Amino acid sequence: MIQALWRRRGVPLAWLLLSRQPVRLLIALAGISFAGILMFMQLGFRDGLFDASVTIHRLFDADLVLMSPRSMSSISMASFPERRLIQTMAEPAVESVSPVHWNFVLWRNPETRSTRSLLALGFEPDDALFVDSMLADQSASLRQKGRVLFDARSRPEFGPVAERFNAGQVVESEVAGQRVRVSGLVELGPSFGADGNLITSRETFRSLLPSTSRGSIELGLIRLRDGADPEAVAERLRAWLPNDVSVFTKKAFIEFEKNYWRSSTAIGFIFSLGAAMGFVVGCVIVYQILYGDVSDHLPEYATLMAMGYPLRDLLAVVVREGLMLALVGYVPAYAAGEGLYALIRGSTQLPVGMSPQRAVLVFSLILVMCMGSALVAMRKLADADPAEIF
Amino acid sequence: MADPAPIVATNVSHSYGTGSMRREVLQDINFRVDPGEVVLLTGPSGCGKTTLLTLVGALRSLQHGELQVLGVPLAQAGRGDRRRLRQRIGMIFQGHNLLRCLTAEQNVQMGADLLPGLSYAQRRGQAREWLRAVGLGDQLSKVPHDLSGGQKQRVAIARALAAHPRLLLADEPTAALDGRTGREIVELLQRLAREQGCGVLMVTHDPRILDLADRLLAMEDGRLIENRVASMPAG
Numbered sequence: 147m148i149q150a151l152w153r154r155r156g157v158p159l160a161w162l163l164l165s166r167q168p169v170r171l172l173i174a175l176a177g178i179s180f181a182g183i184l185m186f187m188q189l190g191f192r193d194g195l196f197d198a199s200v201t202i203h204r205l206f207d208a209d210l211v212l213m214s215p216r217s218m219s220s221i222s223m224a225s226f227p228e229r230r231l232i233q234t235m236a237e238p239a240v241e242s243v244s245p246v247h248w249n250f251v252l253w254r255n256p257e258t259r260s261t262r263s264l265l266a267l268g269f270e271p272d273d274a275l276f277v278d279s280m281l282a283d284q285s286a287s288l289r290q291k292g293r294v295l296f297d298a299r300s301r302p303e304f305g306p307v308a309e310r311f312n313a314g315q316v317v318e319s320e321v322a323g324q325r326v327r328v329s330g331l332v333e334l335g336p337s338f339g340a341d342g343n344l345i346t347s348r349e350t351f352r353s354l355l356p357s358t359s360r361g362s363i364e365l366g367l368i369r370l371r372d373g374a375d376p377e378a379v380a381e382r383l384r385a386w387l388p389n390d391v392s393v394f395t396k397k398a399f400i401e402f403e404k405n406y407w408r409s410s411t412a413i414g415f416i417f418s419l420g421a422a423m424g425f426v427v428g429c430v431i432v433y434q435i436l437y438g439d440v441s442d443h444l445p446e447y448a449t450l451m452a453m454g455y456p457l458r459d460l461l462a463v464v465v466r467e468g469l470m471l472a473l474v475g476y477v478p479a480y481a482a483g484e485g486l487y488a489l490i491r492g493s494t495q496l497p498v499g500m501s502p503q504r505a506v507l508v509f510s511l512i513l514v515m516c517m518g519s520a521l522v523a524m525r526k527l528a529d530a531d532p533a534e535i536f
Numbered sequence: 537m538a539d540p541a542p543i544v545a546t547n548v549s550h551s552y553g554t555g556s557m558r559r560e561v562l563q564d565i566n567f568r569v570d571p572g573e574v575v576l577l578t579g580p581s582g583c584g585k586t587t588l589l590t591l592v593g594a595l596r597s598l599q600h601g602e603l604q605v606l607g608v609p610l611a612q613a614g615r616g617d618r619r620r621l622r623q624r625i626g627m628i629f630q631g632h633n634l635l636r637c638l639t640a641e642q643n644v645q646m647g648a649d650l651l652p653g654l655s656y657a658q659r660r661g662q663a664r665e666w667l668r669a670v671g672l673g674d675q676l677s678k679v680p681h682d683l684s685g686g687q688k689q690r691v692a693i694a695r696a697l698a699a700h701p702r703l704l705l706a707d708e709p710t711a712a713l714d715g716r717t718g719r720e721i722v723e724l725l726q727r728l729a730r731e732q733g734c735g736v737l738m739v740t741h742d743p744r745i746l747d748l749a750d751r752l753l754a755m756e757d758g759r760l761i762e763n764r765v766a767s768m769p770a771g
Contacts, residue, residue, distance in 0.1 A: 157649065446635045452622060
């Protein structure tokens with residue numbers, strides 16, 4: 147099959163050069179795979195971070211979102227007057243709105259009694275909050291004061307809340323010094339900003355955080371009538387709403403959050419750098435292998451040149467070696483990447499998964515790595531002087 | 537159409553280095569090798585034999601004099617001309633120079649692969665044919681490591697002949713072999729070259745094979761000594 151790629155079918159020299167030295171080939175493949183895995187991991191973490199940072203954002207049942215212009219990200223949400231959200235009802239395209247409180251509160255682990263910060267959302271139990279139906283049967287329980295819905299996918303440091311709840315026990319804990327009872331579970335998942343989440347009614351929320359002023363909220367969800375163009379409505383709202391509030395489409399709201407993590411923190415850079423390191427390590431390994439290969443076989447390359455083979459054919463052999471290394475080295479890297487993503491999902495609850503774009507990106511990087519190394523190793527071929535052969 | 541003489545050398549001189557480091561290694565070399573003729577070149581080491589071989593083999597550019605190899609004047613030949621000429625010259629080396637990662641058959645096919653206009657199967661068939669001709673029909677898939685010294689040299693001969701050369705250059709092909717095997721190898725080479733009408737220029741130190749030559753050339757200090765050639769009969 148590989149021979150089909152040849153300009154003219156002949157002895158598959160590149161393949162034989164690689165395969166007749168199995169130990170070296172294994173080292174090369176291990177190196178390439180390692181580099182590939184490193185890139186998969188780092189890019190996976192990076193994309194996982196960006197995706198995790200908007201898990202909740204994606205869930206909101208909203209076409210437009212109101213936020214305070216002072217809100218920079220989900221970990222620093224500022225409040226704005228709830229009046230603004232009510233005012234948007236004047237726009238004919240607006241169907242309904244939901245005011246949402248958003249803040250971090252200290253949760254006491256019911257088992258170890260230690261406290262840890264998690265994200266609390268407060269909404270009117272009768273309003274729509276999420277597109278997902280997970281709240282449907284449970285929001286009613288929140289009408290009772292002091293009841294919360296706990297995110298079952300929160301990090302384990304918050305205690306065995308889901309386990310106890312599912313076992314039929316009454317789970318009570320302390321939030322911001324107030325006693326609350328878990329009346330249900332939701333599936334949201336932690337993000338880099340919040341290790342856990344809980345959802346409660348606005349009333350309970352205000353009692354947990356008495357500093358919350360009655361007339362202000364952190365988030366306003368707006369649902370439009372069918373057929374309304376969110377962009378156009380957002381534009382109209384911006385035109386007449388005072389500038390103490392910003393209007394986002396849901397897409398822009400998600401992008402705004404991602405962009406915060408991407409540009410305002412070092413995290414995106416760090417993981418990209420990590421991927422770059424993997425790339426460099428891979429380059430060094432592949433270069434070493436190909437350079438060693440050319441050096442070892444220099445007399446043989448010189449013999450081929452003496453026989454009348456053009457240098458171009460010999461360069462093509464090195465290129466083919468690089469190509470084969472890339473192809474064969476990518477397979478275990480991909481498999482290990484899938485495996486490690488599953489491992490990370492299991493242990494960190496982060497939404498890390500293989501995306502086609504990343505699979506293609508890493509393959510391209512491995513290809514560039516192998517081809518670049520092959521090009522540099524080729525320079526060694528200039529040392530193959532057929533005149534020195536006798 | 538008569539084949540051009542494989543080698544016609546006229547006043548060939550060659551030197552290494554420049555200025556005070558300049559050292560003449562070949563001076564006024566004149567000789568010719570005709571089709572099917574086996575010519576042995578002897579002389580003490582360092583006398584310029586190898587330099588002459590690399591010049592004839594179009595591996596080095598010619599400095600002075602006229603050298604026609606297979607009808608190609610090397611004085612005017614560029615890099616590409618020399619490479620194409622090399623495809624028509626078979627070379628056999630002291631250390632066989634087989635590709636370690638290839639089987640005997642694949643090594644020979646590397647020679648046959650230089651032939652234009654033949655299918656893969658035809659070239660492969662020719663490679664097998666040549667291995668049979670050198671008596672290794674049953675060793676096709678062995679790698680050089682598993683072959684004896686004599687067998688390796690036979691593979692090298694098959695590889696050189698597989699490209700249908702009109703001239704064979706050999707540099708001490710018997711150096712690594714015992715006397716009997718060495719003689720067998722040269723006999724084989726001589727027989728196959730005659731069958732192909734292929735000229736042979738062989739550098740050797742081995743006195744046991746001198747009688748196989750059609751003609752002997754002796755070299756000393758970069759010059760051919762015609763007299764000693766005549767006075768050096770076999771045995």
